Amino acid sequence: MQPVLLAGRWQQGQAVGVFRATCPQTGEPLGPEYPVSSWEDCHQALEAAQEAFVQLRRTSREQIARFLFRYAERIEARSQQIAQTAHQETALPLKPRLLEVELPRTVNQIRQAAQAAQERSWCRATIDTKLNIRSYLAAVGPVVVMGPNNFPLAFGSASGGDFAAAVAAGCPVLAKAHTSHPTTTRLFAEEALQALQEVGLHPATVQLLYRVSHEDGKRLVADPRVGATAYTGSRRSGLELKAAADAAGRPIFLELSSINPVVLLPGALRQRADQIAQQFVGSCLLGCGQFCTNPGLVLVIDGPEAQQFIQTVVEQFRQTPPGTLLSEGVLENLHRNVQKLVQAGAEVLCGAERLPGPGFHFANTLLRVQAEQFLQAPQTFQTEAFGNSSLVVVCQDLEQLLRVIGTLEGNLTGSIYAHTQGEDESAYAEVAFALRPRVGRLLNDKMPTGVAVTAAMNHGGPFPATGHPHFTSVGIPAAMTRFGMLQCFDNVPQHRLPEELRDKNPTGRMWRLIDGRWTQEDVKPQPEAV
Amino acid sequence: MQPVLLAGRWQQGQAVGVFRATCPQTGEPLGPEYPVSSWEDCHQALEAAQEAFVQLRRTSREQIARFLFRYAERIEARSQQIAQTAHQETALPLKPRLLEVELPRTVNQIRQAAQAAQERSWCRATIDTKLNIRSYLAAVGPVVVMGPNNFPLAFGSASGGDFAAAVAAGCPVLAKAHTSHPTTTRLFAEEALQALQEVGLHPATVQLLYRVSHEDGKRLVADPRVGATAYTGSRRSGLELKAAADAAGRPIFLELSSINPVVLLPGALRQRADQIAQQFVGSCLLGCGQFCTNPGLVLVIDGPEAQQFIQTVVEQFRQTPPGTLLSEGVLENLHRNVQKLVQAGAEVLCGAERLPGPGFHFANTLLRVQAEQFLQAPQTFQTEAFGNSSLVVVCQDLEQLLRVIGTLEGNLTGSIYAHTQGEDESAYAEVAFALRPRVGRLLNDKMPTGVAVTAAMNHGGPFPATGHPHFTSVGIPAAMTRFGMLQCFDNVPQHRLPEELRDKNPTGRMWRLIDGRWTQEDVKPQPEAV
Numbered sequence A, B: 001m002q003p004v005l006l007a008g009r010w011q012q013g014q015a016v017g018v019f020r021a022t023c024p025q026t027g028e029p030l031g032p033e034y035p036v037s038s039w040e041d042c043h044q045a046l047e048a049a050q051e052a053f054v055q056l057r058r059t060s061r062e063q064i065a066r067f068l069f070r071y072a073e074r075i076e077a078r079s080q081q082i083a084q085t086a087h088q089e090t091a092l093p094l095k096p097r098l099l100e101v102e103l104p105r106t107v108n109q110i111r112q113a114a115q116a117a118q119e120r121s122w123c124r125a126t127i128d129t130k131l132n133i134r135s136y137l138a139a140v141g142p143v144v145v146m147g148p149n150n151f152p153l154a155f156g157s158a159s160g161g162d163f164a165a166a167v168a169a170g171c172p173v174l175a176k177a178h179t180s181h182p183t184t185t186r187l188f189a190e191e192a193l194q195a196l197q198e199v200g201l202h203p204a205t206v207q208l209l210y211r212v213s214h215e216d217g218k219r220l221v222a223d224p225r226v227g228a229t230a231y232t233g234s235r236r237s238g239l240e241l242k243a244a245a246d247a248a249g250r251p252i253f254l255e256l257s258s259i260n261p262v263v264l265l266p267g268a269l270r271q272r273a274d275q276i277a278q279q280f281v282g283s284c285l286l287g288c289g290q291f292c293t294n295p296g297l298v299l300v301i302d303g304p305e306a307q308q309f310i311q312t313v314v315e316q317f318r319q320t321p322p323g324t325l326l327s328e329g330v331l332e333n334l335h336r337n338v339q340k341l342v343q344a345g346a347e348v349l350c351g352a353e354r355l356p357g358p359g360f361h362f363a364n365t366l367l368r369v370q371a372e373q374f375l376q377a378p379q380t381f382q383t384e385a386f387g388n389s390s391l392v393v394v395c396q397d398l399e400q401l402l403r404v405i406g407t408l409e410g411n412l413t414g415s416i417y418a419h420t421q422g423e424d425e426s427a428y429a430e431v432a433f434a435l436r437p438r439v440g441r442l443l444n445d446k447m448p449t450g451v452a453v454t455a456a457m458n459h460g461g462p463f464p465a466t467g468h469p470h471f472t473s474v475g476i477p478a479a480m481t482r483f484g485m486l487q488c489f490d491n492v493p494q495h496r497l498p499e500e501l502r503d504k505n506p507t508g509r510m511w512r513l514i515d516g517r518w519t520q521e522d523v524k525p526q527p528e529a530v
Helices: A039-058 A061-077 A079-090 A094-119 A161-168 A182-199 A214-221 A235-247 A266-289 A304-319 A328-344 A398-405 A425-438 B039-058 B061-077 B079-090 B094-119 B161-168 B182-199 B214-222 B235-248 B266-289 B304-319 B328-344 B398-405 B425-438
Strands: A004-006 A009-011 A015-022 A029-037 A126-128 A133-139 A143-146 A173-176 A206-209 A228-232 A252-255 A261-264 A297-301 A347-350 A365-370 A389-395 A411-417 A439-444 A484-490 A512-514 A517-519 B004-006 B009-011 B015-022 B029-037 B126-128 B133-139 B143-146 B173-176 B206-209 B228-232 B252-255 B261-264 B297-301 B347-350 B365-370 B389-395 B411-417 B439-444 B484-490 B512-514 B517-519
Touching: A004 A039, A015 A182, A029 A039, A029 A079, A029 A182, A039 A133, A039 A173, A039 A206, A039 A214, A061 A079, A061 A094, A061 A161, A061 A182, A079 A094, A079 A182, A094 A161, A143 A161, A143 A214, A161 A173, A161 A228, A173 A214, A182 A206, A214 A228, A214 A235, A228 A235, A235 A252, A235 B235, A261 A266, A261 A398, A261 A425, A266 A297, A266 A304, A266 A389, A266 A411, A297 A304, A297 A398, A304 A347, A304 A365, A304 A389, A328 A365, A328 A389, A389 A398, A398 A425, A411 A425, A425 A439, A425 B484, A484 B425, A517 B517, B004 B039, B015 B182, B029 B079, B029 B182, B039 B133, B039 B173, B039 B206, B039 B214, B061 B079, B061 B094, B061 B161, B061 B182, B079 B094, B079 B182, B094 B161, B143 B161, B143 B214, B161 B173, B161 B228, B173 B214, B182 B206, B214 B228, B214 B235, B228 B235, B235 B252, B261 B266, B261 B398, B261 B425, B266 B297, B266 B304, B266 B389, B266 B411, B297 B304, B297 B398, B304 B347, B304 B365, B328 B365, B328 B389, B389 B398, B398 B425, B411 B425, B425 B439
Parallel strands: A126 A512, A143 A173, A143 A228, A173 A206, A228 A252, A261 A297, A261 A411, A297 A389, A365 A389, A411 A439, A439 B484, A484 B439, B126 B512, B143 B173, B143 B228, B173 B206, B228 B252, B261 B297, B261 B411, B297 B389, B365 B389, B411 B439
Antiparallel strands: A004 A009, A004 A206, A015 A029, A126 A133, A133 A484, A347 A365, A512 A517, B004 B009, B004 B206, B015 B029, B126 B133, B133 B484, B347 B365, B512 B517
């Protein structure tokens, strides 16, 4: 059985069970046996994480950045094996997806995080020179990261955005691998430990468990030694973790579910129905539909162009060989939720069935429902069917479309396609006004599946898309601020302040809000505070 | 029975009960009868708040600022009556406290919020010009404000920091008065409604209920029409509201309880024990100890100077006539919690008893416990005895002091007094390192009761001091960000963007993070996004 990474050592730990990954292509077990860890292992990990946190608080930000840079290099040096392993464990295409898109994105965001740790602007240092009151975001403590199944690299528990943001903020990470890709996660953790040792950072800055019981998971996120938890995954598990963490007053950041409504206004369809259908098919079937931002709900106003759009999508869905789903669980949930939608009254335009043969395959699925029917059970029709499936809601007019939007839960994204010469402008205004507060990111004439790693990104949104509408899990430095607690220093002399809050700008490049003005300058020498 | 302020009108509403305020000086009922509102009233308020929110989203920030400025003027014009009423309802001193300190602070923070609404920097507009991805914090929706008993003006539900921050962020406020000062709150709401009408803002931007049942309170904070809740008050009620809001995924910001440890290092006591005792007595008895930041726990290392400090405090506590407590509930809780501490083994140095006569009075109380005993039941000894009481923990040495600090729960503040010529420096470093992550604000050589309204303030801290260590409830603009949801615009053309995210800086003064650089400039004209 594979060892876990605890307190800087690969060690057997105390397992309470064992599991193996499954090859999604064949349904057969894959790779070595991995432990289901006991609470004893969690406890040991938390103790070591606390110790690491104490050291990280005394460690220069430069050294933390060096670790991240070195880790990125080591990942690149092993990228073939990592991507190949992830391909085996997830059946996501090796090229371009894993090797040419997700892996570069992974190292890119680690490097962005490293740069942010160096520059330090992320901590929003705020200085009132007259009162000598100064505050900034400081590392909140050890962070438990529980990554999802669908991005083994860029959202991986020991490699992804949450991991990079937490470490760059100065927090040790206790990674809980997703059980569908344990070996991929192990390869990352191996490189992380090496990089930690190379730069001399506390070796428990990164720890890895592969699986814990449901009960231990809840106990973990509620433990007082945990500074915060970052979770991406199913709504059901996420809500259980949220309840446990909330009750204990421990911060938890969750990305739970999203159906990412796409509104196609009449002018846009008149102008370019086929082109939009093409974009939609590409986005909806990307990664076999297993994207948090998959366009799972399409809203159209009835008419010949809307029918043309639907017909084109059906044709292309039929012609495109369905991809392989990540796991039997994904396949079963997809099947169950598509059935739920159909039983509620959605019409099957194509797909809606499991495909025979080894491995996990589901026919590309397009469903249709009339808005009138949608409005009778809006909750049910917003059931997320995670995978290569989408539901088209056909509205009779703009007024009905707006009523449908008025029933939507919180989502990560919402897209609106409109006529490029302005013919939809007044409808756009009404639709955008209604949709805007319900989504984290509003896109125009663009499908939602691309999530750029930029400071201006919001990969977040109102509940139940996430646990809190204030935060994003993608985008440096904003994603880092989740792992900061606000610390204020009142009447504290210079030599006792953290570098970020001293008069002298610690990097010469750090942005600070000094007396209401964002600046990279030093604080001008002050007369002693009265 | 007094009407409630619903949907822009003072109306009877549907009461399920009735209550009156109590004069803390006499224990007699005071002022008119006020309704306990039914859920029907809450529902009506939420419908109206939603409507107001729709209008506020379309309203210029300038107009929102005008309302706040006008409201501040109207408060000032009625300041005598407001302060006098608050004095009657709370027994807090009219002068200087209510009229000369709290009221000016109240209008000052309303004006700061108005300026922040005008300038707009609070929303942290972030622009990636290359990708044309832009994000900012937008108003989260109607905000329920439940203010505390102890600051009828500056934390009042319809006048205080939460109120001002929410409105300035663009959120309508549904105020739930504290039942100990309904008339004070009514006077504010009367002025608010007048000011709304004068500037033409939606009249349901400010609504007022006086009291709701426990069950309706929980239903309120969990209602999907609520954007967020801000609560300041007792831990028990706050945790019940938190559980209800959390389960529904509605943001709730809570300030719950805090005992605000004060560490007196040996050199400081050697140097100026009497002076520190003086400061401590002033801070601890201010407002009869009814401050969120009251120094309720003092940590000293045993020695003659520590004994001298204690003796001086006892003398002054005995000599100072105790103030009047806010309510019978405060008196009973104080009595019960002091008894709890005493039963756990704290020694009574003075006070610890209710005083006879009409009204709510408790003897100024100083308790003492040896650190060894404290460490046997650290949870119990951190019981908050809200009022004119404090507990001194006597440690044998620095190591024991650090162990005591290691058991502390999250607090709003922590203070360290040290020798001014550096004799405590190494002890300071250890104490500060241990205390820092447990408190929101760390003070040096200063008692915690002053909370300046500055951008650099943190009136927040780790659970259970508040519900989330990332946020502050005092300090503009940071306090406003609690009421913002992150909204991203991806590939949205200029004319459809909110003003804050267009190329042109909407005020010429607004700070925005453009391509990694904080600036007040416009975005330079870009080639069309690809």
